[in-house]
Amino acid sequence: MEEFIEVKDVYFQYEGTEGEDSSAFALNGVNMTINKGEFVAIVGHNGSGKSTLAKHFNSIYLPTTGDIFVDGINTKDDDRLFEIRKKVGLVLQNPDNQIVAGIVEEDVAFGCENIGIPSKEIRIRVDNALKAVDMYDYRTHSPDKLSGGQKQRIAIAGIIAMEPECIVLDEPTAMLDPQGRDEVIHTITELNRNMGITIILITHYMEEAVLADRVIVMDSGNVLTSGTPKEVFAQVELLKQRRLDVPQATELIYKLAGCGFELPKCVLNEEECVQALIKYCSLQKKNG
Amino acid sequence: MPGKSFIHKMDARAKILLLIVYIVFIFLCYNFISLAVMTAFTVLVIALTKISFIKYLKSLKVILVIIILTGILNLFYGSGEVLWEWWMIKLTTGGISNYFFVIIRISILMMVSSALTYTTSPTDLTDAIERLLKPLSFFHVQVHEIAMMMTIALRFIPVLLEETDKIMNAQKARGADMESGNIFQRVKALIPVLIPLFVSSFRRANDLAMAMECRCYNGGKNRTRMKILHYSVTDLIALVFSAVMFVGVILCNLYFPNFV
Known part of the structure; x- marks a missing residue:
């Protein structure tokens, strides 16, 4: 797979914080690569540096030391700033605060208008983007009458319309109700699968992280562990130690296994959990 | 409010410009006949928007206090036959006609302004102002x-x-x-x-x-727009029509100078 984003030994200190020790840095020597077309979830609890890192991917923040390369371009390269932002779109947490215009389609068009796309082309892109997030029927509505999940999908559409290669979502579901969360996560996975857009999902819901191709766990400004969801959530001990959650189904099976039941090492969702239990029970029956 | 009426279809810039001219003319009305012409024009505009009249009456509710206050002030500033007098306050025929004149003037002004905001989306409006x-x-x-x-x-x-x-x-x-x-x-x-x-x-x-x-905002440099405003035949018709009205107002002012 082709590398798309490369994070090389990045340290970041917020303005106003002082000191040389590691606690003064929001990011403490982060190294990672994100491949083209990948769906990566970055998890970690508050203050682990995951949101700070998200804002580095499209050079909203610049590393204090270290470098980040987006498709070969250093994010510190001021002349190619817009090129980077065209490649990497960022969706923020609060859906209300990132919608600029008073009409859905106008807001989706905002990004395209900024990068100087001709009018006719914008119209096509906006319609396609709205269809991709399943909000086409609401194109002439005012955003303040929509639900949180719908607003967040519009924010995503606004980014898609700019045809980025990668979308970074910084806790897009943190302020949504369960239904809105499902809508947004469904949209994201569709975009990754159907349009081949690289997705970096920052979240603290482990149930969402499970859907990714790869999970990166962050803790105090550094990468704690990474791998496929199976690999990561098999390390229940390590995660618990850092006071991070694992999906409920994973935890159940882990605890049962701890009590001496012979169960698979790691399950990720309810479905797998049920299957594992059924398999175990039928095996027990057979053995009498 | 979205819609597909004649007024909705007009270019937002044309609407704003015509509204400005309309406001000027409403204050150029010197007698009841020219005011009647303006009122007829207003009613026509409102009818063309295909938005219920009750909506417009509701818009008047917002400025009801202003209408009443200016009305009352004008009631006592008039010349003509004195109908009733108490201390410094005089009620005259001129005052009463002033009273109605001002109330109608403010009301139709408000209604036409509402017609603009009801038929134009906020983005179109700001876009038009920008142009x-x-x-x-x-x-x-x-x-x-x-x-x-x-x-x-x-x-x-x-x-x-x-x-x-x-x-x-x-x-x-x-x-x-x-x-x-x-x-x-x-x-x-x-x-x-x-x-x-x-x-x-x-x-x-x-x-x-x-x-x-x-989303790459850089302060409006090299910015394009999705919706391009363009004047159409609709605007031309509206312009001609308004011009006729305004000429009518001027003529009424000239020919019936004393009809107050």
């Missing part, structure tokens, strides 16, 4: 910034209203009393609402600025 003010950029007026500010302000009015409501409820839940006491106590009771509101607006502004940066 119309474009010549001012020659004098280094930041026209794009002004339009952007208007767009954002319009977008965030409902958001901030909702937020105010939430904060008020939160403060009430903590035992704040906002509905009793004299005016000073009430104003003072608003402080715990305004401070959190201010803080959160700054946070919102910060977020919004970041979101706009993420």
Whole structure:
């Protein structure tokens, strides 16, 4: 797979914080690569540096030391700033605060208008983007009458319309109700699968992280562990130690296994959990 | 309010320009006949928008106090036959006709302005203002910034209203009393609402600025638009029609100078 984003030994200190020790840095020597077309979830609890890192991917923040390369371009390269932002779109947490215009389609068009796309082309892109997030029927509505999940999908559409290669979502579901969360996560996975857009999902819901191709766990400004969801959530001990959650189904099976039941090492969702239990029970029956 | 009427189809710039001329002419009406011409024109415009008349009456409700006050003030500033007198106050025939004149004038003015806002989306409106003010950029007026500010302000009015409501409820839940006491106590009771509101607006502004940066906003340089405003035959018809009305007003003023 082709590398798309490369994070090389990045340290970041917020303005106003002082000191040389590691606690003064929001990011403490982060190294990672994100491949083209990948769906990566970055998890970690508050203050682990995951949101700070998200804002580095499209050079909203610049590393204090270290470098980040987006498709070969250093994010510190001021002349190619817009090129980077065209490649990497960022969706923020609060859906209300990132919608600029008073009409859905106008807001989706905002990004395209900024990068100087001709009018006719914008119209096509906006319609396609709205269809991709399943909000086409609401194109002439005012955003303040929509639900949180719908607003967040519009924010995503606004980014898609700019045809980025990668979308970074910084806790897009943190302020949504369960239904809105499902809508947004469904949209994201569709975009990754159907349009081949690289997705970096920052979240603290482990149930969402499970859907990714790869999970990166962050803790105090550094990468704690990474791998496929199976690999990561098999390390229940390590995660618990850092006071991070694992999906409920994973935890159940882990605890049962701890009590001496012979169960698979790691399950990720309810479905797998049920299957594992059924398999175990039928095996027990057979053995009498 | 979205719609497909004749007035909806007009270019927002044409609507704004015609409204300005309309306002000028409404103050150029010197007698009841020219005012009648304007009223007829107003009724026609309202009918063409295909929005219920009740909506327009509701828009009048907002300025009801102003209508009544100006009406009453004009009632006592008139010449002519004295009908009733008490101390310094005189009620005259001229005063009564002034009274009706002013009330009609303000009412139709308000209704036509509402016709503009009812038939034009806020974005179209700000867009039109941006285009119309474009010549001012020659004098280094930041026209794009002004339009952007208007767009954002319009977008965030409902958001901030909702937020105010939430904060008020939160403060009430903590035992704040906002509905009793004299005016000073009430104003003072608003402080715990305004401070959190201010803080959160700054946070919102910060977020919004970041979101706009993420979408490559660079202050309007090389910006294109999805919807391009263009004048059409509709606007020409409206222009001709309005011109006829305005000429009518002038003629009425000239030929019936004393019909007050």
